[in-house]
Amino acid sequence: MALDLSTATAPVFTEDPYSDDNLRDPYPLFARMRDAGPAVWLERYGVPAFTRFDVCKEILEDYSTFISSAGAGPKNLHHEKSWRAQGIMESDPPIHTTMRQAMGSVISPRGMRALRNQFQQFADELVDRILDMREFDAAKDFAEVFPLRVFGDAVGIPREGRAENLLALGAMNFSTFGPDDERAKEYFRMGQGTNDWAMANCAREKLAEGSLGQQIWDCADKGEISSDQAALLVRAMLSAGLDTTIFSIGNVMRLLSVHPGEWSKVHVNPRLTKFAIDESFRLESPFQSFYRTTSRDVDFHGMQIPADSKLAVFVGAANRDPRHWGEDADRYDIERQAGGHLGFGMGIHQCVGQPMSRLEMDVLLTTLAARVKAIESAGDAVPYLHNTLRGWESIPIKIVPA
Numbered sequence: 001m002a003l004d005l006s007t008a009t010a011p012v013f014t015e016d017p018y019s020d021d022n023l024r025d026p027y028p029l030f031a032r033m034r035d036a037g038p039a040v041w042l043e044r045y046g047v048p049a050f051t052r053f054d055v056c057k058e059i060l061e062d063y064s065t066f067i068s069s070a071g072a073g074p075k076n077l078h079h080e081k082s083w084r085a086q087g088i089m090e091s092d093p094p095i096h097t098t099m100r101q102a103m104g105s106v107i108s109p110r111g112m113r114a115l116r117n118q119f120q121q122f123a124d125e126l127v128d129r130i131l132d133m134r135e136f137d138a139a140k141d142f143a144e145v146f147p148l149r150v151f152g153d154a155v156g157i158p159r160e161g162r163a164e165n166l167l168a169l170g171a172m173n174f175s176t177f178g179p180d181d182e183r184a185k186e187y188f189r190m191g192q193g194t195n196d197w198a199m200a201n202c203a204r205e206k207l208a209e210g211s212l213g214q215q216i217w218d219c220a221d222k223g224e225i226s227s228d229q230a231a232l233l234v235r236a237m238l239s240a241g242l243d244t245t246i247f248s249i250g251n252v253m254r255l256l257s258v259h260p261g262e263w264s265k266v267h268v269n270p271r272l273t274k275f276a277i278d279e280s281f282r283l284e285s286p287f288q289s290f291y292r293t294t295s296r297d298v299d300f301h302g303m304q305i306p307a308d309s310k311l312a313v314f315v316g317a318a319n320r321d322p323r324h325w326g327e328d329a330d331r332y333d334i335e336r337q338a339g340g341h342l343g344f345g346m347g348i349h350q351c352v353g354q355p356m357s358r359l360e361m362d363v364l365l366t367t368l369a370a371r372v373k374a375i376e377s378a379g380d381a382v383p384y385l386h387n388t389l390r391g392w393e394s395i396p397i398k399i400v401p402a
């Protein structure tokens with residue numbers, strides 16, 4: 001059921017968080033939404049929206065009241081058909097629990113340790129390449145190249161067709177977590193056929209021997225999940241794990257290029273790289289917003305929300321909430337304790353691929369930090385406009401080798 005405006009007691013916002021201007025720079029609007037109250041009413045979309053850290057965390061942790069099986073976007077999948085078979089992100093326990101256990105057993109600390117060497121080899125190669133270039137586009141020549149190679153190889157899909165299909169698939173997939181507007185429709189047009197490509201390459205016989213994809217299928221052999229679920233889990237890796245990591249690498253690179261002092265710190269002590277990464281997940285969260293649906297009538301922070309209502313959770317705003325992070329929440333400070341941010345979500349759906357993207361980023365950026373003395377911006381970065389992903393289309397950068 002859609003929530004009736006007459007039942008909404010929260011401050012009304014007529015502005016559109018998904019407009020070009022607000023996507024280009026979402027933070028002034030996020031600040032106004034947070035200051036207006038724990039909940040605001042987005043008039044254009046007819047949903048309550050949440051932007052404060054504590055409230056977003058409360059929603060994500062209460063998975064039985066704020067459910068995911070009706071979709072993690074504004075469309076209610078209990079009443080409308082999903083564009084594709086629902087996967088782990090759009091499920092509740094007990095279905096969610098079995099899928100989560102299977103995926104968690106594959107993306108395990110042991111599984112990640114086994115990948116480190118092959119990630120390191122390609123990181124060395126890529127860093128050699130950009131050191132030769134000195135001036136390059138950190139989005140296209142660096143951030144995009146690394147996960148496409150190492151993550152694709154780890155999942156075990158063929159190299160051919162990866163770039164053409166998976167980037168468009170990710171953009172289309174993440175569009176479903178925001179409104180079905182012209183921008184989303186355009187990403188859907190560009191993504192035509194890519195879901196079929198991904199599903200065809202998720203089949204057991206297409207996946208490389210010993211790959212993560214094959215290990216998911218082994219869970220089906222052991223009877224832990226069904227064959228349909230195995231294919232959906234491999235697809236989930238491909239559609240959720242690539243764009244997010246690419247934009248995350250770009251976001252750290254951009255932040256460090258405009259904060260050269262922070263780069264000096266990571267160069268002197270590359271072990272600080274992981275703090276630079278976490279602080280950028282907080283400040284520029286790659287997956288900015290998604291939705292939940294109420295499983296019952298709920299009286300929540302002054303709003304009477306009927307059962308079966310959609311609500312928007314803006315983790316990108318929560319991660320800059322000064323009530324939680326202090327008055328300098330908008331500042332990039334790699335010495336801040338940024339752990340506990342909501343960039344990977346929270347609760348039972350918290351990103352299961354997190355150890356994979358952390359490993360990719362840690363290996364690549366630590367290698368770069370050791371070999372590059374200084375980094376600076378070489379022109380205006382061009383933002384990538386997407387309803388739920390935050391990143392850059394182009395990040396011109398100059399580096400000085402150590």
Ligand code: HEM
Nearest residue numbers: 072088089236237240241244245248344345349351353357
């Ligand atoms: C830096 C990169 C990444 C970011 C920022 C990110 C962000 C997120 C967030 C915010 C969620 C929670 C969504 C919700 O609560 O509805 C999530 C869930 C998920 N992510 Fe990631 N993710 C990243 C990388 C990955 C990778 C590499 C994979 C696959 C290997 C992956 C697979 C998934 C899956 C399958 C879920 C659903 C988990 C569940 O429902 O239990 N993600 N991710």
